[in-house]
Amino acid sequence: MACGDKTIRSQVFYPPINLITDTTQLIRDTPYIYDINNDKLIPLELKNFPPEEDFLLCGMGIYEDEKNEPNKLYVFFTNHKKTGSVIEIFEHILNTNELVHLSTVKNDLIITPNDVVPVSKDEFYVTNDHGHETGFWREFGDITRRPWGNVVFHSSITNTTEIVADSIRYPNGITSNWDNSKIYVGTSAGGELLIYDRKSNNKLHLSESLFTGLSIDNISVDEQTGEIYCAATQKPLAALVYMRDRTGKAPPQPAAIIKVSNNTAEDKFYGIKYSQKIIFEDNGSILPSVSIATADRQRNVMLLGTFRGDGIARCELESLIEIN
Template sequence: MSPLQRRLLIGFGLVLAVASIFTWRFLAAMGYFTAIKQEVAAQCAVVPSPPGPEDIQVDRDAHQAFVAASDRRALMAGNKAARGGVYVIDLSAPVAEWQLHPVTAAEPADFHPHGLSLYKGADGSRRLFVVNHRSDGVESVDIFDVAGDGMLTLVRSVTDPLLVSPNDVVAVGPESFYATNDHGTANKTEGMLEDFMLSRSADFVYYDGSKMSIAGDRLLFPNGINVSKDGKTIYVAESLGLSLHLYDRNIATGELTPRDYTPMGTGLDNIDVAEDGSLLIAAHPKMTAFLAHARDASDLSPSQVIRVELAKEGEGGRAGTIYLNLGQQISGATVAAGYGDLMLIGNAFDPNILVCQQSRKIRAY
């Protein structure tokens, strides 16, 4: 073997080794090697819905649940005319009678909702903030007035160059919000490369009603975002980073200071804040299965719900699984919204919502 051939062989071996390391890191973060030894069952009922009820926001005072739904498989197939919608469930009715009633405003006509958040003013007024992936490529957060029956009226659509790949939103004022960018780019190919490299190039933004700024950065697929009941803490869930981040919030300025983060070992999605301040987080223990389910409904994707009881002064917090299913009941759960002893579990693709008894028993995963 000549010296040139030897150098080429060594170079090829090094490239192969580096590629193998990155592939292993990516597959590990995606849950490819995760083994689910035992399901955590719950007593559940199915509520039919339009395809893809990805996010759910419960108004516990009004006994209503707002649902953002979009037929993502139709959109992936190129049907950009498949307009999504927002729906409301009357939670005061018996569970067997729960139905999704459309409350979507006529505007914007180009409407493909993702995450949503409800803001309630001191005067009792309500506004719904909805991430909208417009078919022309423009990303926006649309703000709606909410009538007593849940019907929506568009107030304004917020767009900004910093809103590059919005996933979820949390409202903190009548026109102010935080929103996650799950990638640092709007380019899908570049976004896939970010994922593969596990690049911490994503962020989340703050809009104060007039201007937008970066609120937090160096995140790995930030997904769900929410705020504590007192408005002083922002929670951000990382899907590929497999962690929950906590930020102290200056209510007057909106500025955030990183406080802590907790590795969860599973792909976190949307966050719900319960009446007692605890968190319900839907999660994907095997995100490789979630991608397969996106392409083919017959490929099941495990669904998990985590309960997080946050640390109190002088005490430690705890977290664990309260629901875990291999995908037969619901595939690719994206949100678990609590309502009393129940939780409403939504998903990204299929035409159903699961309503389950909410266990208070936390199990190790």
């Protein structure tokens, strides 16, 4: 997980919310491993990463090749440097406390990266949540919910970068299923979970658009069941006020977790492929906002994160499912 200074993210510099007040201060976020068994956070040390470079994180994704490299993870971050937003790629050896920097991907098509999902150690999809980095048109797009976002695919193997899905209302979180044949995108302004089929040429074909009515942030997939968990805001306007608050006095965002599953009800015969259910709601008393929910079914744990808060929340997964 990536942890940052909430004061910096609310008052100093955080491009994902169009906050750019101080461009001189060096910003260095810290990635952590959360040890579920021992309920312990372990900071990771960056290796081979330039000490003069910013490390301001938003989205992240992990690629693993259990067959060929069983003890290694490749970790991808969206890094909002003052010189421009990029994708950073690191290598992590299991049971160590280090992240070794491998490469930085910078491209004119990656303009407002929010989240990233790798499909190999050299290839990834990334969401651009806005069509403009700063200025009037970015603000205009927010207020009017313009479909100016997109999804970009990059391959370091072929050295190509291209837009593979376009005209999306604030594409936020992105992830994939177990074999990377499907790509899931949550939209904050559209309130939709977009389900794409990934083609052999890495193009995306929209196969399903599931309207939730809530503002979706990040999404995750249960590796055992294939169920999709969407962290969402119940009141988008309140969320906008909260994100833009520079005083720390704005009320927290009412949040929800939506579980999306294969539809087993009778209406599946009428073409309704997926069912959705809210399994968790919070008025802000647990976390000031919820930006991610991820399940560990083996340990019966669901973890909730926030982009601006003092920590993470831990819940019993089965209790959430049984209650709802």
